[in-house]
Amino acid sequence: MRDGQQRGAQAGEIAARLRDEIVSGAIEGGARLGQDALAERFGVSRMPVREALRLLEAQGLVDVPPNRSAIVARLSRDDLLDIFDMRASAEPLALGLALPHLTNAQIDRAAGIQRDIEAAPLDRFGDLNAEFHRTLHAPCGRPRLLAHIESLNALADRYLRLAIGTMDHQGPSDAEHRELLEACRARDEASARAVLTAHIVRARDTLAAAFENRTPQSGKPGKGT
Amino acid sequence: MRDGQQRGAQAGEIAARLRDEIVSGAIEGGARLGQDALAERFGVSRMPVREALRLLEAQGLVDVPPNRSAIVARLSRDDLLDIFDMRASAEPLALGLALPHLTNAQIDRAAGIQRDIEAAPLDRFGDLNAEFHRTLHAPCGRPRLLAHIESLNALADRYLRLAIGTMDHQGPSDAEHRELLEACRARDEASARAVLTAHIVRARDTLAAAFENRTPQSGKPGKGT
DNA sequence: TTTCGTAATGTTGGATACAATTTTATGATC
DNA sequence: GATCATAAAATTGTATCCAACATTACGAAA
Numbered sequence: 001m002r003d004g005q006q007r008g009a010q011a012g013e014i015a016a017r018l019r020d021e022i023v024s025g026a027i028e029g030g031a032r033l034g035q036d037a038l039a040e041r042f043g044v045s046r047m048p049v050r051e052a053l054r055l056l057e058a059q060g061l062v063d064v065p066p067n068r069s070a071i072v073a074r075l076s077r078d079d080l081l082d083i084f085d086m087r088a089s090a091e092p093l094a095l096g097l098a099l100p101h102l103t104n105a106q107i108d109r110a111a112g113i114q115r116d117i118e119a120a121p122l123d124r125f126g127d128l129n130a131e132f133h134r135t136l137h138a139p140c141g142r143p144r145l146l147a148h149i150e151s152l153n154a155l156a157d158r159y160l161r162l163a164i165g166t167m168d169h170q171g172p173s174d175a176e177h178r179e180l181l182e183a184c185r186a187r188d189e190a191s192a193r194a195v196l197t198a199h200i201v202r203a204r205d206t207l208a209a210a211f212e213n214r215t216p217q218s219g220k221p222g223k224g225t
Numbered sequence: 226m227r228d229g230q231q232r233g234a235q236a237g238e239i240a241a242r243l244r245d246e247i248v249s250g251a252i253e254g255g256a257r258l259g260q261d262a263l264a265e266r267f268g269v270s271r272m273p274v275r276e277a278l279r280l281l282e283a284q285g286l287v288d289v290p291p292n293r294s295a296i297v298a299r300l301s302r303d304d305l306l307d308i309f310d311m312r313a314s315a316e317p318l319a320l321g322l323a324l325p326h327l328t329n330a331q332i333d334r335a336a337g338i339q340r341d342i343e344a345a346p347l348d349r350f351g352d353l354n355a356e357f358h359r360t361l362h363a364p365c366g367r368p369r370l371l372a373h374i375e376s377l378n379a380l381a382d383r384y385l386r387l388a389i390g391t392m393d394h395q396g397p398s399d400a401e402h403r404e405l406l407e408a409c410r411a412r413d414e415a416s417a418r419a420v421l422t423a424h425i426v427r428a429r430d431t432l433a434a435a436f437e438n439r440t441p442q443s444g445k446p447g448k449g450t
Numbered sequence: 451t452t453t454c455g456t457a458a459t460g461t462t463g464g465a466t467a468c469a470a471t472t473t474t475a476t477g478a479t480c
Numbered sequence: 481g482a483t484c485a486t487a488a489a490a491t492t493g494t495a496t497c498c499a500a501c502a503t504t505a506c507g508a509a510a
Contacts, residue, residue: 007462034491066231066234067491086369143307276493452510458504460502466496471490472492478483478484
């Protein structure tokens, strides 16, 4: 970690790596993130670690209570609904704004990503799926909205990984993605928004059901690394 | 500043005071926020100042480029549209979710706030208006959604203050608030959402028009304190 | 005069050191 | 054995110090 990066980038780098581990489930909800342990692990002082934790807090992935160790945000059914309803509200907005500026080349690119999704292993679904939607949303030209959606996707991925493979999510998702591409090709905003909303709402309900039947994760703290 | 606060609260306190000054326009967009100057002004070291700047950055009120001084986010028409379209998407969602849990007492409280709005001086409109909407949204029980809306309102207030008084915003706004209260009393979700959406979209368009005719703020840096 | 390169100044990022708070461990008392 | 008070250890918050980067000032050359 020490070398090979610009001066003000340590916090961002640490945040990115922690984010990956939290989203992937390598670090479970409720785990303690001690500043000292993290600093030693990444070979830096506690200062960039603190900034990284603040970044993750702003994104909603960790909770940083005053004078106490940071805690990885716990998963809950209410939180899942909170996140996915926000997605169902924000993403169709971005798509609708992007549609008039969307080029056929961009739609083709999204279609290519969808082919990758159907061919690639399941553990890459999260990243590819985000890339698919990002391609369709980007032309909206709204930096704040896009950042908001990215942030929500990171939160949503934690729930997705819990359920992926356990339920029949992939089949319907692929079909909906193709429907979405068709609506985009036709530049049919109402249809595209409706398909996307239904896509997210169905994912929400599928994941909520899967979340209830999950193998209960160890509720105890679990010393963090 | 030194006394009268808990140990881990300096950053939050500083952030709150800076936020007020930015939102109220006391510090203009583009102003430099030097860590040293802020630390001296608040009578603390640069460390809590840095955290405060990160908080404000996460909220989108300042830009913190690496190795350079923080800058108060500049206002722009595109940014205004970005913010208000997100509000028009998020707030009706919160209202719709809150409506089934909304009590008559809460609606009465909102009506009381609306009476205050119509009586109070214009410079209190921002706070009271936020309180009015907060009262109606709170029962939705979605912490992330509510925090998102609060954050957007702080951003929106900057544009509101630019235009307040210059255009006929107050009249329509009061009427729309009363319409909204009626729809809530009738527990008519579709109507309430429609009224709120129109309320925000009209505000967006009014403020966008006012923004074009604004007295051009000094585009130069302006040493910030 | 303009432009480019270099030095001086100012400002931020990170490391170390210390103070305050929380947490855990210990022991006394019921 | 359980509970509460007290003390030790661990952990965070803040201050101070140094190094790296950026900006500005200055001067030389075209």
